[in-house]
Amino acid sequence: MSEVREKALVSAEGEGRQLASVSKWDHRQHWGAAPSEPSLLEYAALMFKNRRTILVAVVLSLAIGALYGALAPRKYTATAAIEVGGYVPTLSDAGVEQALRQQSQDQKYLQTQVAKLGRLSLADYVLTKNGLSARIADYNREQRSFLQRIWQGLRALISTKPTTSAAVGGHYQHEDAFLRSFLNLVKIEPVFATSLIELVATTVDPVLSRDIANAYVEGFIEHSRGEWHGQVRESVSFLQSQADDLGRKVAEAERDLATYAEQHELLSLSNHESMVVREISTLTQKLSESTGRRIRSESMFRNVEHGNVADSTILDDESIRTMRVELKRAEAEYQDLEQKVMPAYPPMQQLKAKVAALKANVAEQRRQALAALKTRYQSDLAAESALREQLEKLKQTAFKNSRELVRYNILKREYESLKDLHQSLLKQLKETQVSSAGRSSNIMVAEYAALPSEPSSPRIGLIMAIAACAGALAGMAWVLVRDLVYGTVDEPEDVYSGLGVGLLGTIPRFGEVKPPHLLLRWKEEARRLLPGPKTEQIDKSAPELSEESEFITVSIPGAAASEAFRTLRASILLSSADDPQRIILVASALQGDGKTTVASNLAVTLAQAGHRTVVVDADLRRRRLQQRFHGRATCRGLTDYLTGQATLEEVSIHSLVRGLVVIAAGSAAPNPAELVGSSKMRELLLRLRDTYDYVLLDSPPVLTVSDAIMLSAMVDGVVFVVRSTDTERKSALRGLELLRQVQARVLGVVLNAFNSESSPGDYGYAYGYADGYGAQNGAKRPVVEVSGKSACG
Numbered sequence: 001m002s003e004v005r006e007k008a009l010v011s012a013e014g015e016g017r018q019l020a021s022v023s024k025w026d027h028r029q030h031w032g033a034a035p036s037e038p039s040l041l042e043y044a045a046l047m048f049k050n051r052r053t054i055l056v057a058v059v060l061s062l063a064i065g066a067l068y069g070a071l072a073p074r075k076y077t078a079t080a081a082i083e084v085g086g087y088v089p090t091l092s093d094a095g096v097e098q099a100l101r102q103q104s105q106d107q108k109y110l111q112t113q114v115a116k117l118g119r120l121s122l123a124d125y126v127l128t129k130n131g132l133s134a135r136i137a138d139y140n141r142e143q144r145s146f147l148q149r150i151w152q153g154l155r156a157l158i159s160t161k162p163t164t165s166a167a168v169g170g171h172y173q174h175e176d177a178f179l180r181s182f183l184n185l186v187k188i189e190p191v192f193a194t195s196l197i198e199l200v201a202t203t204v205d206p207v208l209s210r211d212i213a214n215a216y217v218e219g220f221i222e223h224s225r226g227e228w229h230g231q232v233r234e235s236v237s238f239l240q241s242q243a244d245d246l247g248r249k250v251a252e253a254e255r256d257l258a259t260y261a262e263q264h265e266l267l268s269l270s271n272h273e274s275m276v277v278r279e280i281s282t283l284t285q286k287l288s289e290s291t292g293r294r295i296r297s298e299s300m301f302r303n304v305e306h307g308n309v310a311d312s313t314i315l316d317d318e319s320i321r322t323m324r325v326e327l328k329r330a331e332a333e334y335q336d337l338e339q340k341v342m343p344a345y346p347p348m349q350q351l352k353a354k355v356a357a358l359k360a361n362v363a364e365q366r367r368q369a370l371a372a373l374k375t376r377y378q379s380d381l382a383a384e385s386a387l388r389e390q391l392e393k394l395k396q397t398a399f400k401n402s403r404e405l406v407r408y409n410i411l412k413r414e415y416e417s418l419k420d421l422h423q424s425l426l427k428q429l430k431e432t433q434v435s436s437a438g439r440s441s442n443i444m445v446a447e448y449a450a451l452p453s454e455p456s457s458p459r460i461g462l463i464m465a466i467a468a469c470a471g472a473l474a475g476m477a478w479v480l481v482r483d484l485v486y487g488t489v490d491e492p493e494d495v496y497s498g499l500g501v502g503l504l505g506t507i508p509r510f511g512e513v514k515p516p517h518l519l520l521r522w523k524e525e526a527r528r529l530l531p532g533p534k535t536e537q538i539d540k541s542a543p544e545l546s547e548e549s550e551f552i553t554v555s556i557p558g559a560a561a562s563e564a565f566r567t568l569r570a571s572i573l574l575s576s577a578d579d580p581q582r583i584i585l586v587a588s589a590l591q592g593d594g595k596t597t598v599a600s601n602l603a604v605t606l607a608q609a610g611h612r613t614v615v616v617d618a619d620l621r622r623r624r625l626q627q628r629f630h631g632r633a634t635c636r637g638l639t640d641y642l643t644g645q646a647t648l649e650e651v652s653i654h655s656l657v658r659g660l661v662v663i664a665a666g667s668a669a670p671n672p673a674e675l676v677g678s679s680k681m682r683e684l685l686l687r688l689r690d691t692y693d694y695v696l697l698d699s700p701p702v703l704t705v706s707d708a709i710m711l712s713a714m715v716d717g718v719v720f721v722v723r724s725t726d727t728e729r730k731s732a733l734r735g736l737e738l739l740r741q742v743q744a745r746v747l748g749v750v751l752n753a754f755n756s757e758s759s760p761g762d763y764g765y766a767y768g769y770a771d772g773y774g775a776q777n778g779a780k781r782p783v784v785e786v787s788g789k790s791a792c793g
Contacts (some may be wrong), residue, residue: 033165039130042493042497043480045491045493046479046480047476047479048485049490049491050475050479053475053478053479054471054472054475054476054479055475056475057439057471057472057474057475057478058468058471058472058475059471060471061467061468061471061472062464062467062468062471062475064467065463065464065466065467065468066464066467067731068458068463069458069460069463069464071203072457072458074204074455074457074458075202075203075204075455075456075457075458076202076203076204076205076206076207076209076449076452076454076456077200077201077202077209077452077456077457078200078201078202078210078212078213078214078449078450078452079198079199079200079201079213079447079449080199080201080214080216080217080445080447080448080449081191081196081197081198081199081212081217081445081446081447082196082197082199082217082220082221082443082444082445082446083196083197083443083444083445083446084109084110084113084195084197084443085194085195085443085444086440093683108154110190110195110197113197113224113443114188114190114197116220116224117188117197117199117216117220118183118188118279120172120176120179120180120183120379121171121172122180122219122220122223123174123179123182124172124173124174125219125222125223126173126215126216126220126223126506127173127179127182128173128174128221129215129219129222130211130215130218130219131217132182132211132212133174133178135208135211136178136181136182136185137178139203139205139208140178140181143204152568155771164619170468185201185202185203185212186199186200186201186212186213186216187200187201187202188198188200193497196446198705199213199216199217199220199449200213201213201216202456202457203447206452206453207451209449209452210432210449210450210451210452213448213449214448214449217445217448218445220701221443221444221445222445223442224244224443242425243422243425243426246418246421246422246425247422247572249418249422250415250418250419250422253411253414253415253418253419254415254534256411256415257408257411257412257415260407260408260411261408272340276759279401280391280394280395283387283390283391283394284391286387287384287387287388287391290380290383290384290387291384293380293383294377294380294381294383294384297373297376297377297380298377298380298381300373300377301370301373301374301377306615313521318424319365320362320365320366320369323358323360323362323365326358327355327358327359327362327555328544330351330354330355330358331355331682333351334348334351334352334355337351344351347752348671390439405534409793413668486728487728487729487730488724488725488726488727488728488729489722489724489727489729489732489751490724490725491724491751491754492506492751492754494729495722495749495751498729498732498733499722499732499733499736499749500736501720501736501746501748501749502748502749503748503749503750503751504568504571504572504575504719504747504748504750505564505565505567505568505571505750505751506564506751506754507561507564507565507568507594507597507598507750507751507752507753507754508560508561508748508754509561509562509724509753509754509755510552510559510560510561526652528647540763549573551600551601551604552565553565553566553601553604553605553608554604554657561601563606564603565598565601565602566605568602568604568605568750569599569602569606569609571748572584572602572717572719572747575748576717576747577749580716581716581717581745581747582689582692582693582694582695583685583688583694583695583697583714583715583716583717584691584695584697584715584716584717584719585618585697585699585708585711585712585713585715585718585719586598586599586602586696586697586698586699586718586719587699587701587702587708587712587718587719587720587721587739588701588702588720588721588722588723588727588735589701589702589703589705589720589722589727589731589732589734589735590701590703590704590727590731590735591701592723592726593701593721593722593723593726593727594721594723594752594753595698595699595701595721595750596619596624596625596698597627597752598721598750598752599615599625599630599696599697599698600615600625600629600698602696602719603615603660603662603694604660605658606660606662606694606696607655607657607658607659608657608658608694611658611659611693611694612659612661612691612692612693613659613660613661613692613693613694613695613696614652614660614661614662614663614688614691614694614695614696614699615660615661615662615663615690615696615697615698616638616663616677616688616695616696616698617637617638617663617664617665617698618638618697618698618699618700618707618711619665619698619699619700619707620638620639620665620666620668620669620672620675620676620700620707621669621672621700621705622665622700623635623637623664623665624698625662625664625665625667625698626664626665626666629655629662629664630651635666636651636661636662636664636666636667637651637665637667638649638651638663638664638665638666638675638684639665639666639668639669639672640666640667641663641666641680641684642675642676642678642680642681642684643669643675645667646666648684648687651663651664651666661692672700672705672707673705673706673707673710675711676707676710676711677707681714682714685714685715695715697711697715701735702735702738702739703731703734703735703738709738709739709742709744712739712742712744713742713743713744716745717745717746717747718739718745718746718747719738719742719746719747719748719750720732720735720746720748720749720750721749721750721752722749722750722751722752723753724751724752724753724754724755725753725755726753732749
């Protein structure tokens with residue numbers, strides 16, 4: 001079939017532009033923009049349209065939530081609280097307590113205590129100290145489900161590991177799994193912006209929950225105090241050993257000092273220094289002071305000596321500064337007077353002489369100060385040299401006589417330092433021993449847990465709220481996924497937003513018309529009013545009209561569907577008022593979209609408006625239009641004309657509707673694609689254009705065979721039919737894309753079988769339309785009156 005389609009497309013592109021060129025148009029201007037991304041409003045509309053699906057999901061979720069709330073075990077929560085404050089030392093000078101106080105004031109101290117509350121070591125201590133092991137074991141056994149017991153038994157049978165406790169030979173008195181199950185019953189919650197920590201215990205037994213919470217806080221305080229006293233005891237032991245060692249060293253140093261003094265006949269001075277040493281110290285201090293004076297005088301002298309003495313202000317004293325002020329005043333007066341009088345003016349001469357005298361006095365005073373500075377520098381230098389010589393002599397004397405004394409002093413200082421260190425250690429040891437005897441702690445119970453009076457879970461209100469939200473979200477997710485994968489064109493708004501093509505009209509869904517006498521009444525009225533032979537008797541057993549087999553525009557002209565077809569007619573006529581589209585192809589993506597219903601009823605409305613109209617059944621495979629107008633599966637028509645077995649006049653059937661002619665599909669064709677793409681088909685359309693005002697063609701589905709694609713290249717315009725809630729968006733887009741590729745002029749989309757009150761239809765319907773697909777059984781009774789010789793014999 002792909003070869004037939006390819007051949008037909010080549011033929012349509014190469015030869016079939018003769019008809020389409022009659023009404024020139026730019027397909028780039030015709031095709032609208034690509035389908036836009038859905039907006040929030042469109043998503044909201046999609047949810048509203050599928051509100052029943054979402055409601056079902058919410059109801060199911062609420063039912064599951066209610067079932068869970070009814071079956072879930074009732075649990076009771078008990079809450080105790082501890083306060084972690086700063087440590088207050090028993091002795092303010094005790095170093096070990098000061099270290100604990102600083103540690104408790106650290107920002108991470110509270111976080112550390114929270115982490116310790118969740119350790120296995122604390123759980124093991126609490127269970128051992130308070131005797132909760134048996135109660136927790138019984139509780140775990142009662143809470144274990146039947147399936148869990150079976151699974152545990154199977155694991156015990158197939159496990160190759162020893163069944164002895166994991167704590168044997170370890171640090172804990174209980175198994176790790178048992179300790180972790182106990183910790184699962186306790187929740188640690190620090191209270192924001194406070195030093196409080198809440199211990200929350202939750203079980204199905206309110207008494208057990210209370211006992212666990214209280215035992216946990218008491219155990220934590222005792223465990224923390226035990227850790228603290230353990231650290232203090234270690235400190236006491238260490239300090240005791242260090243103090244004993246230093247005591248022995250102090251005794252040895254004292255013995256060595258006494259022995260050395262006795263051997264060298266040294267006297268211990270009251271001020272611990274010999275006379276020579278004191279003199280050296282005195283001279284050293286004097287030499288330092290003299291050196292400082294010499295450096296200051298030398299520095300000042302060098303600075304002044306290398307500069308301009310007359311201009312330097314370093315040596316200026318009060319008298320020189322006074323003369324400088326007077327000199328500046330005189331210079332200012334001189335400059336001010338110089339601008340007013342001549343230099344030879346006597347006051348000017350006097351001021352000039354005064355300025356010169358002041359400058360000379362200042363320079364002389366500075367030279368005298370420099371001389372005095374030099375004298376002082378030389379005096380300081382001589383004094384420094386004398387002190388240095390005297391100090392050197394004393395040092396030589398001291399070096400000769402104090403070797404033994406220096407050794408003695410060294411031994412004495414070593415003894416004194418060891419003695420001081422020993423005393424310090426003894427003091428710290430006493431403070432630590434006093435601290436270890438105390439029972440103070442910076443962690444205290446802020447509140448004991450009370451016996452819970454009502455269950456804390458399950459929280460029915462919260463469960464139902466979560467279930468409702470989860471159901472709504474699941475329903476909306478399902479709607480979005482279904483719309484994405486199996487999305488259909490449901491409403492008029494979906495046409496442009498989903499397909500990017502304008503909407504020509506919306507045909508509402510219309511059901512069976514009862515009773516049958518409506519059809520009979522229409523036939524009798526038609527025979528009375530319309531021209532033509534009236535010899536044929538009306539068949540009283542004519543079938544009822546259904547939405548897909550008969551003409552609503554004829555059977556019930558006042559129905560909403562009939563008015564919709566007339567609106568569609570107006571849309572087509574007005575959309576091409578300047579360039580009438582006289583040859584129109586009615587196409588759809590797949591079978592069952594209602595293109596035959598649209599084509600037949602549109603043809604009726606055009607004829608009723610006074611336009612000479614011919615409707616051609618170009619679906620040579622199913623021949624649905626032929627059965628609809630005549631009620632027979634076999635009849636001479638388009639196939640017979642294209643194969644040369646009948647003339648145009650012989651295949652033209654005049655209907656009861658004035659101005660409406662029907663050309664049936666005719667006999668079964670072995671090669672439908674070649675026939676509709678032939679030059680004789682194009683010749684037929686040209687003849688029909690000359691004879692009739694409008695030519696309507698009913699075609700096979702676009703996505704199934706290539707007939708409609710070839711025909712779209714021969715017509716003036718294409719009316720694309722989609723069925724509301726049935727036509728998948730992706731199928732419609734594929735069909736429009738095929739028409740776009742051959743530059744067919746799509747006048748717009750007709751949304752068929754629209755029902756705003758209905759829910760979304762089934763997206764998984766089967767479609768078995770193909771080359772040589774199933775034949776229609778059961779011919780219908782004729783609803784067409786033929787003028788002259790009937791094409792259907």
